[in-house]
Amino acid sequence: MIDPAHYAMWNSGVPRPYLKALSPDDMLTDADGVRVRDAGGRWYLDGRSGLWNVTLGYGNTRVLEAIKRQVERLPFGNSYGYGRPAQVTVECAEALVRHMPEGINRVRFASNGAQAVETAVQLSRFLRLQEERPERMAVFAMWDGFHGQGPGAGMVTGVSYLHHHTGPMLPGVHHAPGPFTAGADPRVSDLERMITDFGPERVTAVIVEPIVGEGGHILSHEYLGSLARFCRTHDIHLIFDEVVTGMGRVGDFTRAEQVPDVTPDIITLGKGITSGYVPMSAIAIHDRLYDQLYEGTTGDTALSVGSTNDGHVLAAAAALAVIEVLTEDGVLANVARREADLVAELGKLQAQHPELTGFRCQGLFCGLDFGEPGGEAWSPSTVNKLRMALERRGVLSSSLRVVPNLMLMPPLVITEDDVAEIVAALDGALTDVKSGRLPESGFAKAMG
Ligand SMILES: Cc1ncc(COP(=O)(O)O)c(C=O)c1O
Structure with missing residues (x-):
């Protein structure tokens, strides 16, 4: 039995009052299609796809069958050491690179998005040491960009409260305002300006989300094109963090392929790569970097990074099935249609x-x-109230702690009726918030 007065699980990402107010009925127990059910028996349309990752909804039989087959056949095979990777993991890499932009033909797997980001940064710095340019270590990222948590990725994330609350983090990481920042002149790239001031010859990599998750800001083709040219001119590695945008979320396998004349050096993937059924992430790299990686190294080994469960066979089997579903089941076409409806x-x-x-x-x-209207933006706390009102009306969404936006990130398989249901619930929730009607449950109150 779970004792609500003393939950054993701690989860520092959610402030304590929220957990204290959590009723055992609020916990999720089941799922079906694009819906999840709580222990109290209420169903919700999952307009946030779990944590933006359950892209194919919850019961995709092709993915489930692939995982079941794999667990019976070979439940583990390591792709990190000893040189005997599991066949399914190698097949998964082959399938994945077929959907990467031209020139991005090599991939290694990791277990989560933060690890993929850290590996990308480590690879970039490793190559500089190989080039005997140890002064080229700085990494530039964007304020409000999100790249994961922990002492490496958490420093790359442009959310300052994450930088200071646990002592020293990854050194040599700098942030610039994005073009969407209040007061920014969209004709001038603060990222390029700050790197120019800093000294481009000291910069190893720039990492951006081509669509910034905290707010859903779409970096324009012009902005990204200019950044790509700038990086190429100064021999800086351009990393696209596509942990969210990748694997169908934006209507294609990557956002990079939608931006004309821009090919990053490294693409990180995660979240939807397995539709969230099993943890996995990937670091896909350009041939240029791969060739350099093994050039001039002593012996046949190069950069040593990795962890026991990287490229886990269950994840690889799931990802192979996800790639098949995305290419064969019309999911990408559905994304375009539902985007138009929404x-x-x-x-x-x-x-x-x-x-x-x-x-x-x-x-x-x-x-x-x-x-x-015509006045101040709502505070994050008011937007959070809206999220809870929406939840009370049966639709899950995301609100963020720092920026006052509501994010709708539904599964890629939603129908036209699902879109209508989400928007009708939002209509009701807006009326609730404007009329001061607050959600009833203790948890909802604490969240508001
Ligand atoms: C763009 C981006 N990169 C990296 C991450 C980190 O992924 P994970 O939570 O799997 O470590 C996230 C997580 O939300 C993300 O949105």
């Missing part, structure tokens, strides 16, 4: 609720802004 419905909603001051969708990656 944009049309949100447009209509805006006419009724001018507090929805803006929204941006690329595929099923949608950021919504709220505020008083």
Whole structure:
């Protein structure tokens, strides 16, 4: 029995009052399609796909069958040491690179997004040491960018409270404002300006999310094109963190392939790579970097990074099935259709609720802004109230701790009716918040 007065599990990502208010009925127990059910028996349409990762919904039989077959046949095989990788993991790599932009033909697997980001940074720095340019160690990222947590990835993430609360973090990481930052001149790239001031010859890599998850800000083709040219001119590695944007979320396998004339040196993937059924991430790299990696190393080994469960066979089997489903089951075409539905419905909603001051969708990656019409943006706490009101009306979404946006990140397999249900619930939730009607449960109150 779970004792609500003393939960054994600690979860520092959620403030303590929220957990104290958590009723055993609030916990999730089951799922079906794009819906999850809590222990109290209520079903919710999962408009946030778990943690933005359950891209194919919860019961995809091709993925489930692949995992079952694999666990019976070979439940573990390591792809890190001893040189005898599991066949399924190697096959998964072959399948994945077929869907990467031209020139990105090599991939290694890791277990989560943060590890993929750290590996990308380590690879970049390793190559500089190999080039005998130890002064080229700086990494530039973007304020409000998210790249994971921990002493490495947490420092790359551009959320300053993560940088200071546990003592020393990864050194040599710098942040610049993004073009969406209030007051930024979109014609001038602060990233390029700051690197120029810092000294590009001391910079090893720039990492960006091509669509910034904290708010859903879409970096324009012009912005990314200019950044790619800048990096090429100065021999800086360009890393696209596609942990969220990759694997179908934006309507293609990568955001990179949607941006003309931009090929990053490294792409990190995670989240939807297994539809969230098993943990996995990937670091896909350009041939240029791969060739250099083994050039000039002593013996036949190069950069040593990795962990026991990297490229786990169950994850590899799941990812192979996900790739098949994305290519054969019309999922990417569905993303484009549902994006159009969502944009049309949100447009209509805006006419009724001018507090929805803006929204941006690329595929099923949608950021919504709220505020008083012609006045102040709503605070993160008000947007959080809206999220809880929406939840009470049966739809899960994401609100972020630092930026005041609501994120809709539904599974890529939602239907037209699901979109209508999400927007109708949002309509009701906006009315609830505007009329001061607050959610009833203790947990919802604490969250608000
Ligand atoms: C763009 C991006 N990169 C990396 C990560 C870290 O992934 P993980 O939570 O699997 O470590 C996240 C997590 O949300 C992310 O959004």
